[in-house]
Amino acid sequence: MKVTGRDVSKFSCNLKLMKLQNSTEKKCTCTTFAVPVITMHKTPKTHARKSPWRSGSKICNTPQNSPFNSRQRSYKTIGRERGEKITNSCSCTASRPEDEYLSMPWFGMDIGGTLTKLVYFEPKDITPGEQDEEAESLRSIRRYLTKNSAYGKTGHRDAHLQMDNVEIRKRKGSLHFIRFQTTDMGNFLSLAKQKGMAELVTTVCATGGGAFKFENDFREQVNMKLAKFDELDTLIKGILFAEIQNRTECYYYENARDIMKSEKKAFDFSQPYPFILVNVGSGVSILAVYGPDNYKRVSGTSLGGGTFLGLCCLLTGCNTFEEAIQLATKGDNRKVDKLVRDIYGGDYDRFGLTGDLVASSFGQMHLKDKRSSVSREDLANATLVTITNNIGLIARMCALNEKMDKVVFVGNFLRVNPIAMKLLAYAMEFWSNGTLKGLFLEHEGYFGALGCLLQFNGEIAAALNDTSDKCTATSQSSTTDKRENCMSPLDDTSSASNDDNSPKETQR
Numbered sequence: 001m002k003v004t005g006r007d008v009s010k011f012s013c014n015l016k017l018m019k020l021q022n023s024t025e026k027k028c029t030c031t032t033f034a035v036p037v038i039t040m041h042k043t044p045k046t047h048a049r050k051s052p053w054r055s056g057s058k059i060c061n062t063p064q065n066s067p068f069n070s071r072q073r074s075y076k077t078i079g080r081e082r083g084e085k086i087t088n089s090c091s092c093t094a095s096r097p098e099d100e101y102l103s104m105p106w107f108g109m110d111i112g113g114t115l116t117k118l119v120y121f122e123p124k125d126i127t128p129g130e131q132d133e134e135a136e137s138l139r140s141i142r143r144y145l146t147k148n149s150a151y152g153k154t155g156h157r158d159a160h161l162q163m164d165n166v167e168i169r170k171r172k173g174s175l176h177f178i179r180f181q182t183t184d185m186g187n188f189l190s191l192a193k194q195k196g197m198a199e200l201v202t203t204v205c206a207t208g209g210g211a212f213k214f215e216n217d218f219r220e221q222v223n224m225k226l227a228k229f230d231e232l233d234t235l236i237k238g239i240l241f242a243e244i245q246n247r248t249e250c251y252y253y254e255n256a257r258d259i260m261k262s263e264k265k266a267f268d269f270s271q272p273y274p275f276i277l278v279n280v281g282s283g284v285s286i287l288a289v290y291g292p293d294n295y296k297r298v299s300g301t302s303l304g305g306g307t308f309l310g311l312c313c314l315l316t317g318c319n320t321f322e323e324a325i326q327l328a329t330k331g332d333n334r335k336v337d338k339l340v341r342d343i344y345g346g347d348y349d350r351f352g353l354t355g356d357l358v359a360s361s362f363g364q365m366h367l368k369d370k371r372s373s374v375s376r377e378d379l380a381n382a383t384l385v386t387i388t389n390n391i392g393l394i395a396r397m398c399a400l401n402e403k404m405d406k407v408v409f410v411g412n413f414l415r416v417n418p419i420a421m422k423l424l425a426y427a428m429e430f431w432s433n434g435t436l437k438g439l440f441l442e443h444e445g446y447f448g449a450l451g452c453l454l455q456f457n458g459e460i461a462a463a464l465n466d467t468s469d470k471c472t473a474t475s476q477s478s479t480t481d482k483r484e485n486c487m488s489p490l491d492d493t494s495s496a497s498n499d500d501n502s503p504k505e506t507q508r
């Protein structure tokens with residue numbers, strides 16, 4: 001699946017910079033600076049674009065050894081090129097990371113508990129003039145990232161997820177989706193250094209727990225600062241952006257109640273709200289989403305993708321997620337689990353529990369003879385079914401509690417994992433008597449990184465000023481009161497809809 005972009009000009013997004021890395025102001029003597037994102041939307045379409053990634057021209061007299069001078073493109077130049085408002089002011093400081101984001105390469109990074117996800121924007125509208133002026137290291141990074149599909153020990157580019165014809169900050173290009181094991185961060189940093197990234201990039205937009213954990217490593221090893229964004233904020237922004245870009249981003253399983261026959265079908269997710277969002281990463285976070293900047297974290301469980309992989313490795317001796325899934329595909333959980341029929345001899349009719357339902361996960365494994373007859377494949381399958389059913393159950397309870405009828409599952413646990421997706425689709429539909437729908441998204445685990453990259457999108461940031469969403473708070477809680485718990489204060493419209501908990505559609 002290669003994705004060709006749709007018009008995203010109406011997309012609005014409100015990412016919050018969690019903590020500005022460079023809190024010490026770097027004084028400069030410049031007299032002008034560009035207001036980088038605020039006025040982007042006022043740029044006339046006809047405005048001539050010049051080379052946006054030329055490096056070297058300086059405006060701020062920052063110290064020689066500062067990462068803000070030689071590696072950064074002039075703010076003034078950037079502003080003029082992009083038609084941004086040039087403000088006469090002496091208050092220019094180099095402490096605003098948003099200024100630095102303007103220079104290419106553009107990345108968004110989600111450093112998760114298991115995998116690091118990197119989304120890279122490759123400009124495709126480079127003019128010959130720009131090409132001449134482009135720094136060689138920038139060109140070679142672009143070539144390296146886009147021509148290869150494997151990097152270092154564990155890096156992979158998911159070429160099938162590439163998004164073409166995407167417009168970000170008035171640049172047309174492609175988005176590339178790259179992942180590597182978070183445990184391989186040391187190698188990634190060495191590679192980044194070796195490829196000259198450290199000379200070009202001063203600030204990386206990052207999310208996920210690793211944005212905090214590895215902050216010092218980035219600074220010390222490659223002299224890069226991390227501009228940190230909340231992983232749940234960026235997750236939602238990334239999802240909304242991908243949905244707008246890609247008509248077939250969202251899908252469901254038709255005939256979900258018959259797992260053998262259920263089939264993937266596109267779902268129109270253009271009117272998404274409200275919905276339950278289940279992010280199955282190493283662990284699981286469950287959100288109730290009411291609007292682009294209006295959500296709360298309603299639940300979570302530590303029994304997630306990491307649990308599946310960990311238990312599978314323990315039980316089967318496998319070493320990779322792909323191997324675990326392959327084993328699970330060939331196995332049969334019924335040899336491991338205790339079914340209703342193993343206990344009742346058939347169905348438990350009174351409460352609608354059919355005989356083939358799992359009554360007790362791994363419930364046969366206390367018996368020596370049963371233990372000796374199960375295969376690695378059966379154990380892998382039972383592990384997958386156990387973890388997936390548990391996630392499905394919690395998600396369904398959350399949907400019931402929030403009175404929502406759509407449950408969107410994301411996260412890399414679903415990667416190459418149709419068994420889990422079909423089981424989740426089944427669980428949503430069957431246990432709700434058809435009132436709940438399980439939905440899935442093609443870019444599975446990349447939304448956090450994508451949401452981070454969208455910081456580069458001038459239109460989106462500019463839309464912040466116009467949008468009726470007035471959510472600005474950054475606190476997060478997991479209590480059940482929506483008002484207290486909401487990530488952002490609600491404006492009148494959204495609070496009205498919030499009072500009514502019914503799963504009605506909210507216009508985007």
Ligand SMILES: Nc1ncnc2c1ncn2[C@@H]1O[C@H](COP(=O)(O)OP(=O)(O)O)[C@@H](O)[C@H]1O
Binds near residue numbers: 113115305
């Ligand atoms: N190549 C892989 N290596 C390790 N885990 C993988 C891989 N592909 C999918 N997974 C699954 O995805 C989970 C991580 O999902 P992800 O959304 O990236 O979460 P996190 O942000 O916590 O790393 C793993 O726990 C595992 O179940």
Ligand SMILES: CC(C)(COP(=O)(O)O)[C@@H](O)C(=O)NCCC(=O)O
Binds near residue numbers: 302
């Ligand atoms: C701590 C996390 C948000 C980290 O995200 P992840 O890297 O797992 O995607 C997630 O693992 C989680 O929500 N765990 C469950 C915690 C709980 O509610 O019990």
